[in-house]
Amino acid sequence: MKRILDPLDERILAELTANARIAHAELGAKVNLSRNAVRQRIERLERDGAIQGYTVRVGEGRRPTSLITSVIFVYRYDRMRGDEVLATLRSIPEITHCEVLSGEFDLMLRVEAASPERVHLVWKEIAAMPGVENTVTSFVLAVVI
Incomplete structure (x- = not known):
């Protein structure tokens, strides 16, 4: 069953979109949750399909070899x-x-x-x-x- 995202989930997704490598503690400080609460929400978002993966953005002058x-x-x-x-x-x-x-x-x-x-x-x-x-x-x- 698809779960509707609450505003806190939306904020977490926005922060992860900007920086997928952000530490749980730092993300928690930005959204006013504990590190553990952030970790649990991220795990639920992954399980529910709201987060379907993570990616790498390649910087200028660096191109993947398998294009x-x-x-x-x-x-x-x-x-x-x-x-x-x-x-x-x-x-x-x-x-x-x-x-x-x-x-x-x-x-x-x-x-x-x-x-x-x-x-x-x-x-x-x-x-x-x-x-x-x-x-x-x-x-x-x-x-x-």
């Missing part, structure tokens, strides 16, 4: 006035290269993501941009040079 690489070719409606597309692409961290092309497509993007599902979400974001007419996506199978 999925894909190339997305983008055709814009208007090549000459597509600056808003470029500005939005700069805000997507998985895009590691963006090159302007001659020929059929306007842009070639290199996307490095942790999973194929994340590549799909990036592709959906790009395809939904105003100014993007079409895309073609290919996954990199091997790097030979």
